[in-house]
Amino acid sequence: MNNSVQSFFPHGQNIAVLTAEPLNRLLDYRAPEQGVHLGAFVEVPLGPRKVIGVVWGAAQGGYDPKKIRPIFQVIDVPPMRAEMRLFLTKVGDYTLTPLSQMLRLATRAPGLADPPHMRRVLGPGPGEVSRMTPAREKVMALLGEQPDQRFTAAELARLAGVTASVVKGLVKQGAIAEYETARDVAYPALDPARAGKDLTDEQAGVAKELRALVAAQEYSTALLKGVTGSGKTEVYLEAVAECLAQGRQALVLLPEIALTVEFLDRVEQRFGARPAEWHSGVTMTEKRRCWRMVAEGRAQLVVGARSALYLPFQQLGLVVVDEEHENSYKQEEGVLYHARDMAVLRASICGANVVLASATPSLETWANADAGKYKRFDLARRFGAAVLPEMRAIDLREDALESGRWISPTLARAVFARLDRGEQSLLFINRRGYAPLTICRACGHQVGCDHCDARMVEHRFQKRLVCHQCGESKPLPEVCPSCEVEGKMAAVGPGVERLAEEAEARFPDARVAVLSSDMAMSARALKERINSIARGEADIIIGTQLVAKGHNFPLLTCVGVIDADLGLQGGDLRAAEKTFQLIRQVAGRAGRADKKGVAYVQTHQPDHPVIKAILSGEEEAFWQAEAEQRRMAGVPPYGRMAGVVVSGPDLDLVFDVANYMVRNAQGLHSIGAEVFGPAPAPIARVRGRHRVRILVKAGKAVALQGALKQWRGGLKLPANLRVSIDIDPQTFY
Numbered sequence: 001m002n003n004s005v006q007s008f009f010p011h012g013q014n015i016a017v018l019t020a021e022p023l024n025r026l027l028d029y030r031a032p033e034q035g036v037h038l039g040a041f042v043e044v045p046l047g048p049r050k051v052i053g054v055v056w057g058a059a060q061g062g063y064d065p066k067k068i069r070p071i072f073q074v075i076d077v078p079p080m081r082a083e084m085r086l087f088l089t090k091v092g093d094y095t096l097t098p099l100s101q102m103l104r105l106a107t108r109a110p111g112l113a114d115p116p117h118m119r120r121v122l123g124p125g126p127g128e129v130s131r132m133t134p135a136r137e138k139v140m141a142l143l144g145e146q147p148d149q150r151f152t153a154a155e156l157a158r159l160a161g162v163t164a165s166v167v168k169g170l171v172k173q174g175a176i177a178e179y180e181t182a183r184d185v186a187y188p189a190l191d192p193a194r195a196g197k198d199l200t201d202e203q204a205g206v207a208k209e210l211r212a213l214v215a216a217q218e219y220s221t222a223l224l225k226g227v228t229g230s231g232k233t234e235v236y237l238e239a240v241a242e243c244l245a246q247g248r249q250a251l252v253l254l255p256e257i258a259l260t261v262e263f264l265d266r267v268e269q270r271f272g273a274r275p276a277e278w279h280s281g282v283t284m285t286e287k288r289r290c291w292r293m294v295a296e297g298r299a300q301l302v303v304g305a306r307s308a309l310y311l312p313f314q315q316l317g318l319v320v321v322d323e324e325h326e327n328s329y330k331q332e333e334g335v336l337y338h339a340r341d342m343a344v345l346r347a348s349i350c351g352a353n354v355v356l357a358s359a360t361p362s363l364e365t366w367a368n369a370d371a372g373k374y375k376r377f378d379l380a381r382r383f384g385a386a387v388l389p390e391m392r393a394i395d396l397r398e399d400a401l402e403s404g405r406w407i408s409p410t411l412a413r414a415v416f417a418r419l420d421r422g423e424q425s426l427l428f429i430n431r432r433g434y435a436p437l438t439i440c441r442a443c444g445h446q447v448g449c450d451h452c453d454a455r456m457v458e459h460r461f462q463k464r465l466v467c468h469q470c471g472e473s474k475p476l477p478e479v480c481p482s483c484e485v486e487g488k489m490a491a492v493g494p495g496v497e498r499l500a501e502e503a504e505a506r507f508p509d510a511r512v513a514v515l516s517s518d519m520a521m522s523a524r525a526l527k528e529r530i531n532s533i534a535r536g537e538a539d540i541i542i543g544t545q546l547v548a549k550g551h552n553f554p555l556l557t558c559v560g561v562i563d564a565d566l567g568l569q570g571g572d573l574r575a576a577e578k579t580f581q582l583i584r585q586v587a588g589r590a591g592r593a594d595k596k597g598v599a600y601v602q603t604h605q606p607d608h609p610v611i612k613a614i615l616s617g618e619e620e621a622f623w624q625a626e627a628e629q630r631r632m633a634g635v636p637p638y639g640r641m642a643g644v645v646v647s648g649p650d651l652d653l654v655f656d657v658a659n660y661m662v663r664n665a666q667g668l669h670s671i672g673a674e675v676f677g678p679a680p681a682p683i684a685r686v687r688g689r690h691r692v693r694i695l696v697k698a699g700k701a702v703a704l705q706g707a708l709k710q711w712r713g714g715l716k717l718p719a720n721l722r723v724s725i726d727i728d729p730q731t732f733y
């Protein structure tokens, strides 16, 4: 490439355009009358259709010049910045994703090419307020402060703290006027100079360091580690404040489930207005508004899910990844990327800072901090009177469970004591449904899914067996599908529903509430339920990992982990780490207010190193040990891995192709990579497709992607067969 990149193409010149079509090449078009900038978003003809693209450079040539068509239109948004083009290219290279598919992530604005629609917004009007009330006064004061700002009706009501009818009344009187505007309204301004909460000395110390990093306007990544409730959010909002004060844009990534009204309210408290939002729950109109305002540099702060990384920031100064250890940051479909890692990449390209916040960081992040690549700041104390719960093991070899019961006598006594005192208990089991297994007592047959290689999970509430892989369900059989004996089908093992049944039977006077992700509730209904539990409208909470995610239950003083060994089974490389994080997080729900909590951990292996580390709270020791094991095994983060899944409807063909691939992996061997398999994937069949897995392991410094790309590129695949490559796989399906 030429050093002096041409950044404007006048009329008559030909340009290369990247589209989101699966073509694997750029397309040449003619620049329009007024010329076009490098990076401009354009609409171009493709066959009979119009598609969106981005001007990627000078024309490639090689076409009959007379056949090159002009572009339709240059879309009225700022061109894609060079740093974004580089980011998309690098993510594509890293994840082995074609650039066209990457572009799709960066053009997710609804109606991007449409002319602006009109939208009705509110501002000060010519009329007088006929009868002033305190509520009306609040609205008028707000409008008086920002006479040029336009608001949606909902925004105005919320910011003024009045009901919608107050605003409507003022519109009727003419004190507020309606304006027609191009649909995308600028967001109310966030004021970073507003005072935040009074920070503790520990919080203030860390906030100062983070502010200094942001003020330096140079790339860096910091791990912000602090127990739940230590004020990590308060502290990183200080870093956001610094970024906004510098006039740069900030992005806070949250796991989808944590994107709540509470969080927006906290931002509003801190900065006086709500941030822009970007996640699956946002309406098309608001999405379009967000994308455009970010592109124009007029959204100061975006709070979003992982795909917000691909928004067209003009001057990104800070990315916060909250709960950075969360699995949900890894996208498991389409482009297989990890949003935490890509946030670091994005920031390093544009000179921004990253804050990775967690009570239980991923080993990857811990190791990067340990190696000095990331800075690390710790908040060791909980805010206020709250102290960390005491951890106690319940050794199930001694404190034995009665058959068909999962709450040990010791745990039951602890729950009774809480009931007497009017405090709450949480019983945690990370398994949805009623029972993980339905078995015939006559012949031993286990009911499996007809389409997947997975056991059907009983959901007694729905009176059905459900496959957690494909969602297929069928009625509970009366008769064994195998031996046809009647009335012998039995549930084996506990799920969250069965645990609730046991709790209701053993604590008949208690109010039992279940919190599980498959309760088919809307996000709002779920939030409402969590709030009512927090207010004390339940005595015993039965929950899956849904409860581990940062909700506050001030009356909760007892946590019972029903089966701590559950996560340690199965050959997942991250089993120990995940179990450690999950149980620490769940235990962190106890004693958040002023009462000390106790977490009981039921286990058959109290001497297992992971269980011991959980109980002793010696986190550094756990990480050191886990890091050492992974270093010895040469696995991430001390080695590189790629999971290759070959899938198709015909098992023999799938295996043949996978075997062929393994035999013809000289390119991988030549860079020192090892190739394992093929073997049936842990879930060997999904939706009727057989899945075979090949695992590629390589040293840390090896150029793995290039070799993988060549390897896959050299294949001629039969139709209906798919090969997907997952770099740094998180799960091993």
Ligand code: ADP
Pocket: 197, 198, 199, 200, 203, 226, 227, 228, 229, 230, 231, 232, 233, 234, 235, 383
């Ligand atoms: P974390 O993100 O580490 O879980 P939060 O920032 O959510 O912690 O803080 C936990 C709770 O304590 C929140 O309700 C928060 O408002 C409150 N809190 C934390 N620090 C302070 C402070 N310095 N002053 C007042 N309240 C605080």
Ligand code: ZN
Pocket: 449, 450, 451, 452, 453, 454, 467, 468, 469, 470, 471, 472, 687
């Ligand atoms: Zn299935």
